[in-house]
Amino acid sequence: MNTILSAAQSRPSISIAFLLSSALLLTSCQSGSSSVELTHELAPFPSLMIDNGDGFVVIAHRGASGYAPENTMPAMELAYEMNAEMIEVDVMLSSDGVPVLFHDAKVDELTDGSGNLKDFTLQELQALDAGSWFDEAYAGTPIPTLEELLIWAQGKMTLNIEIKTEAYREALSESVEPRVIALVEQYDMADQVLFSSFDYRILARLKELAPSIPAAVLYEPVQSARKGPVTVVNSLQADGFNCSVREYSEQWQQELTQSSIPVLIYTVNEREQMAELIQRGVQGIFSDYPDVLAEVAAEELPTP
Numbered sequence: 001m002n003t004i005l006s007a008a009q010s011r012p013s014i015s016i017a018f019l020l021s022s023a024l025l026l027t028s029c030q031s032g033s034s035s036v037e038l039t040h041e042l043a044p045f046p047s048l049m050i051d052n053g054d055g056f057v058v059i060a061h062r063g064a065s066g067y068a069p070e071n072t073m074p075a076m077e078l079a080y081e082m083n084a085e086m087i088e089v090d091v092m093l094s095s096d097g098v099p100v101l102f103h104d105a106k107v108d109e110l111t112d113g114s115g116n117l118k119d120f121t122l123q124e125l126q127a128l129d130a131g132s133w134f135d136e137a138y139a140g141t142p143i144p145t146l147e148e149l150l151i152w153a154q155g156k157m158t159l160n161i162e163i164k165t166e167a168y169r170e171a172l173s174e175s176v177e178p179r180v181i182a183l184v185e186q187y188d189m190a191d192q193v194l195f196s197s198f199d200y201r202i203l204a205r206l207k208e209l210a211p212s213i214p215a216a217v218l219y220e221p222v223q224s225a226r227k228g229p230v231t232v233v234n235s236l237q238a239d240g241f242n243c244s245v246r247e248y249s250e251q252w253q254q255e256l257t258q259s260s261i262p263v264l265i266y267t268v269n270e271r272e273q274m275a276e277l278i279q280r281g282v283q284g285i286f287s288d289y290p291d292v293l294a295e296v297a298a299e300e301l302p303t304p
Contacts, residue, residue, distance in 0.1 A: 036230040038259040043214040043239040045262055045283075047191045048158050050085045054301040057284030058294045059160060060084035061267050062103065066288035069134035070110070071101040072141050076149065080157055084290040086194070087153070088160040088266075091146055093167040093176050098122040099146035099183065102130075105166050109133065111143070118166055146180065150187045158192050160264075160286075162218065163206075165199035177205040184213065196242055199223075207237045216240030216264065219247060228252070230259050242266060245273060253280060271296050 048057065063075025064082055071089055079087050090103040095118060107113040107120070111128040120128075122145070131138025146161070153159055161184075167176035184193050195206050195215040200223045206215045217229070217238045224232050229241050229252050240262040243252070248265055256263050266286035268274050274296040277285055287293040 036228060038230060039234045040237050043212055046158050046194050046214060048085050049156055050083055053304040056297050056301055057085045058290050058297060059086045059088050059284050059286045060290040061088050061286040061288050063087055064290055069131045069138050069141055071103060072130055073144050074138060074141060079290055082291040083294055086158045086160055088162060088286055091161055091163050092117050094122045094125055095119055096121045099179055100125060101144045147183055150183055150189055154187050154189060160194045160196055163197045163202050168199055168202055177202060177209055181210045200236060203236045203238060214239040216242045219243040228255055230255050233261055275300055
């Protein structure tokens with residue numbers, strides 16, 4: 001201790017004013033970007049076809065994927081039967097440019113095929129068995145197209161369409177964004193859809209091509225370059241913020257709440273975590289078990 005004091009005493013004196021200003025700057029930095037303000041008007045959140053009026057959205061992650069093979073029509077049907085208020089799906093592109101529902105870059109884990117999904121034509125993809133890996137009861141279940149889902153969901157279910165980075169192409173005419181937007185508009189689903197992506201290039205294109213359709217940031221730390229959530233939302237002109245339960249800090253909660261940016265949290269399957277996040281005021285949660293999430297929400301929130 002004496003050595004430290006002696007060293008400090010030998011340094012040039014520092015003014016009290018400098019110390020105070022430095023402390024204020026440090027406090028400002030540590031409190032994060034709570035002072036960052038939203039710089040654009042948010043596109044309206046999509047209309048909920050199923051809504052119990054509690055202000056919270058039960059989101060079926062890849063459909064009711066705890067009970068049926070993910071991103072398949074049986075998982076969508078189950079989510080609907082369980083009164084999910086939104087269904088999240090993943091969209092990839094076949095080699096002939098058709099948007100399909102699938103999560104992984106390779107088909108190996110979720111079908112009886114092998115190889116990169118982007119190398120399969122639609123016909124080849126739909127010949128694969130996308131159900132047996134989950135349970136033999138779903139043997140022969142095909143990979144659905146986004147168009148098939150939109151036809152099913154029209155006027156029936158609100159969708160969060162997550163576009164995977166593997167579907168991005170440098171040439172806009174070959175890429176996923178205009179194809180997905182065209183389908184959404186063809187089936188008059190613009191007010192039933194929320195876009196999202198971990199790929200910020202995709203988000204930027206979506207907002208440029210269809211600014212009135214809401215799109216949420218799926219927080220990705222490398223592309224975000226240590227920026228806070230509101231700064232990232234501003235930079236992409238996005239309309240919502242989605243992140244993992246681990247990432248959702250008290251600081252982020254404060255910043256997003258102050259800016260009135262909708263927050264959706266993934267992927268939560270434990271009742272205690274669901275209850276905690278609902279108490280913290282998130283707008284929605286993604287879960288493989290939408291029926292369980294709906295039960296917890298009913299316990300935590302008053303309904304009209």
